[in-house]
Amino acid sequence: MLHKRTFLLVLTALLLATPFVFAGGDGEEAEGDDVITLTALGYVDLTNEITTTNWEELLAGWEEAQPNIKIEWEYLFGEPYHNKLQSMAVAGQLPDLVFLWPGKRTGDVTGSGLVKDISSYVSPVADQFAPAAIAPQGANGEFYELPEQVTATHVMFTNNRLLDELGLDFPETLAELLAQGDVIRDAGYIPIAMDNKDGWQMQSCFLSALVARTGGREWLDAARVGDASFTDDEFVDALTVIKTLFDADMFSPGINQADYGEALNAFAAEEAVYLIDGGWRTNELIKLMAEDAHEYVSYEVFPALPNEGGLPGATALVAGTGYGMNANLTGAKADAAWEWIYFFAGPEGSAIKATQGWLPAVKMDLPDTISPMLVQLSEFVNNVPAGYVIDAVMDGEGMGVLHPAIQEMMFGSITPVEAAARYEEWVAANDSSR
């Protein structure tokens, strides 16, 4: 009886323990002699045919260049990517390679010590990159990712064929732009195509550039730390420009109901004279618009405001995204991870991406075969003065206050002064910069 009971107990214990034993099986890695296997969390929109095709071309180039480094990819895009990244970081289970932002977007993760400072890898190749891309990303000069590009978040894409058709020139001032509204609408076109259902577009692609004009980098630096306030004229005036344009029916109808991409489609279909969006839209415009359109679409900044006390004629720039590596990687695995990071942002990957309409952060001669739109983007990024992108320097949670406030302001529920006060109240109480 005793033996039987003991046998049953041992059997039960084995049954209970079995799943846990096998759950630990991930730790074993079957790698060939020379092949290094890395895990990676990639940021790719697999529902977008253009993006997916471009990504596959890039991976083909990588596999050809580094046959002995195998990367096991998991892909996510948008908020699900950030949720997964944060969850993995909290659980201390970051993959070997992760896609990162240079500013506060992934600041919690990079600031957690779980991502390696790759300064020692970056330093020897830093002079290969545009200076704007090689700006330290941590408080003590750390680099967590190598930017693939320098991103202009504000470009006023202009369809000059439509302007000619309507007998108009690109406006020099806000007043001139407003005066074009009736002419453009009467002809059945949208003056400024823009979509803002998600809220970030108005802040990132427009308000940031407006604040750069009214206050410049110095004012935003002061506002971040509390030496200036978001209730100052610099910020309120920028918000007022948005309100003025909305009230004058200059934006796409239903701008705050439109999903991101509707404005791009309207512009690509030549239903809108201007499109306000980020420079990253270039590769999609190249694919969506007929080739002759590449010649008559120009890259402009928003016309002059009456009170440009900051950086006149400015856009907003931010160092781009790129890949970083898990802080636990050492030796050959760390070197292999760097090979991907450098391939993705460096000359080899950039040469592939340039043909797809991406403007790389690495200094390189653009191929002769690229679209004139990409050449314009390159000139735009290199020559236009630039301020900060607000959500790259302020806490992301505050955007959850600012974005709805801008939408409410457009609907007329609150004034620009009230919208500014609402954001300042949140920043004063919560923003980590204060």
Added chain:
Amino acid sequence: MTTLGNKRASYALLTLPSVFIYALVIVFPVVFSFVLGFTEWSGFGAPVFTGLSNYRKMLTDLVFLHGLRNNMLIVAVSVFGQIPFGFVLAYIIYRGLVKWGDFFQTMIFLPITVSAIVVAKLWNQFFSPAGMVTAIARILQDDPRFVFAIFEDRALAIVPVLVVILWYYTGIYMVIFLANMQKISPAVIEAAIVDGAKERQILFRVVMPQMTNILFTTAVFAIAGSLKSFDLIFAMTGGGPANYTTVIAIYMYLNTFKYYNYGFGSAVSIMIVILSLGLITLIQSVYRYFEAKYE
């Protein structure tokens, strides 16, 4: 060891894995959430105890209060819309008051067989500024800039969402009611007809009293489901514009998984549980009243 002792040891051993798994996936997260609701924690480092401050912040946040108001409207549409509507439709089909009852039953049930995300995207496609319905409305109104203003109205922006919720979920209640009505003995209905009962009397005096249990059960489902509404609304509007269509679950999601306020998000989730329990208790009281009345 005695036989009773052996039995107890066997029971304990056999139930231990289930209890362990239940505790791991249900009890632990709930208790952890409850405790976390009294802390501030971004996911890194140790949580900092902050007492009731998360609850104070929540109850004074206009976004939460607007989300709560929207949730209550969804509860109202579910309890006073989907259930009565589903009941009436089931009754019409059960009593054969329309021809092609099977066809209508299939059509009414059809929406629930489609994923909530697909439904949300479809409705978005219809009513977005670039959508088909908007395009037709622009032609009819002769206004190329026409958009549906209701989506930009703080008080009314939730209404289109409520309509979709009503359309989407009514079918499931209809099927539940129909299945239960079909369990009523036809002899009872026939007896009522022989006794000269009118349709109204059959409904309220014969069918309804036998459905109180299921009405209560569906009300509990409706309330619990309404308070945790997320997928359909998140895919339709994301809670916007300007938080006009937000609900508590979206508020919780954003605070927890976008802004990484795990303590605050936990407090919001506990609030959802409290609200659910409160409303279900209320429904129980109403149920007892009707149960006593019909008995």
